[in-house]
Amino acid sequence: MRLAALAGRKVALWGWGREGRAAYHALRAREADWPLTxxxxxxxxxxxxxxxDGALQVETEATAEKLAAFDAVIKSPGISPYKPEARAATEHGTRFIGGTALWFGEHADAQGFVPNAVCVTGTKGKSTTTSLLAHLLRAGSHRTVLAGNIGLPLLEVLDPRPAPEFWAIELSSYQTRDVADSGARPQVAVVLNIFPEHLDWHGGEARYIEDKLALVTGARPRVAVLNAADPILGKLALPDSEIRWFNREDGWHLRGDALHRGDAFVLDTTRVPVPGRHNRSNLCAVLTAIEAMGLDAVPLAAAAESFRPLPNRLQTLGERDGIVYVNDSISTTPHASLAALDVFRDRRVALLVGGHDRGLDWHDFAERMRTQAPAVIVTMGANGPRIHDLLAPLAGEGGFQLAAADDLLSAMRKAESLLGGPGVVLLSPGAPSFGQYRDYVARGRHFAELAGFDPELISAIPGIGIA
Incomplete structure (x- = not known):
């Protein structure tokens, strides 16, 4: 849907975070006196x-009855369309639209494609992958926008001048269906992996997977770049899209730490400054996407060595009294915590886990602790007691020390004490921050502050915007 299609209709905004404000300003740029709620x-x-704004009415109760009075409601990504009040209003004819859908509607060409748009999603690694994509394109002297879920709403870069050559767009599972709903088709869509997440927003694992995959099943990109090693993605068939696989021997893949294009060696990825083999593996996704856009990816691969890692993603803050502090606050699933542990498997680690409880299953994590546990695990947050109960019978068997804490400060102090010397204190909570912090960034900043580091120096996302 284009913004012009909203003219003459009763329109409301739902949510006043950065995405909501971006939608407001995009509408006002089209029509200054448009009545809005x-x-x-x-x-x-x-x-x-x-x-x-005299034409803006502000309300605080988004009831089903009030929402149903509008033809269209532009909602922020964090508001689930599966909420009872949204479902009830939908049944009465209200259309719920995301800012992502509006942006795609504005940029579709006559064939319905959004030229030179590369969308990236996945349960884990999408921010680093999208940033790395923008970095390599810029290394090739291509003017590129880095935007989307990474921290810059698409509606804030609705019509940049001069126009960029490429768009590197990160999408969360809250936004992927918006692309399909927009009626527009991205040139390239990348899906890295699928693990259960955000089940409270989606209403269950099956719908989470369905919504996540809507970027390729519903939006029908010209090219879908998929991870051949993922058990869900590896089974996909997309009749309306060309599929290009990564992590497969006939394309971009790793052999150990060596990056290969087919049988040809390209790069030693240990020189790429991203933490963990899973992130270096996502370089394969980036290079596959670049080729899908018609560019030669091989000469750009070496530019990955000058990439600046993102904050809150296995971010080493520094060392104090022999202890290295690592901020992985963006970790919101047990799978992410396991991946973080794998990065530091040769070190003595005290792992901090727990946060908002959205019902994810921690049994697989617990089973892994029988043989791959760190030296110390400290549980915290709303789901901390549930995780602690799962781990308690395994502590002796797995050879790890287990403790419980009420908050991040006490968790850190217990971790430091139980380490009893040099090691790594790793914040990789495997759960969202809701309830205790505004978001994962605030949690990461507090962790840095408690560890004795300046939170202002660890928060900026390099490369965001247009360059």
């Missing part, structure tokens, strides 16, 4: 009213 939280009212 904003549904926001009580603590956001003053900020919205400070705009002095």
């Amino acid at each position: 904003l549904f926001c939280s009580p603590n956001e009212i003053d900020d919205a009213r400070a705009l002095g």
Whole structure:
């Protein structure tokens, strides 16, 4: 859907975070006096009213009845369309639209494709992969936008001048169906992996997978770049798209730490400054996507060595009294915590796990602790007691020390004490930060501060925007 299609309709905004504000400004850029209603939280009212917009009505209760009064509701990504009030309004004819869908609608060409747009999603690694994609394209002197879920809403870069050659777009599972709903088709869509996540937002694992895969099953990209090693993706058939596989021997793949294009050696990936083999493996996805855009990826591969890692993603903050502090606050699934542990498998590690409880299954994680446990595990947060109960019978068998904490400060102090000397304190919680922190960034900043490091120096995302 294009923004012009909303003209003359009753339109509301739902959510006043950065995405909501971006949608507001995009609408106002088209029509300054368009009557709009904003549904926001009580603590956001003053900020919205400070705009002095007489055509903006602000409300705090987004009930089914109120939502049903609108033809279209532009909702922020964090608001689930599966909420009862949204479902009820949909049944009465209200259409719920995301800012991502509006952006894609604005950029579709006559054939329905969004030229030179590369969308990246996956349960783990999508931010690093999208940033690395933008980095390599820019290394090839291509003007590229890095935007989307990574921290810059697409509607904030609706019509940049001069126009970029390429768009590197990160999409969360909250946004992937928006692309399909927009009616537009990306040139290239990359899916890295699929693990259960955000089950509370999606209403279950099956719908999470369905929504995540909508980027390739519903949006029908010209080329779908898929991970051949993922058990779900490896079975996909997409009749409307060309599939290019990575992590397969006839394409871009790793042999140990050596990057290969088919049988040809290209690069030693130990020189690429991203933590963990799983991130170096995602370089294969980036290079496959670059080829799908019609570029020669081989000469660009070496530029990965100058990539700057992203904050909150296996980020080494520094060392204090022999202890190295690693911030992996973006870890929101047990699989992510396991991947983090694998990076430091040769070190003495105290792992901090737990946070918001959205019902993910930790049994696989617990089973791995029988043979691959760190020296110390400290549980915390709302789901901390549940994780602790699973691990308690295994502590002796797995050879790890187990402790419980009420908050991040006490978790860190217990971790340091139980390490009893040099090692790694690893924040890889495997759970969202909701309830205790605004988001994973705030959690990572607090971790840095408690460890004695300046949080301002660890927060900026390099390369975001247009370059």
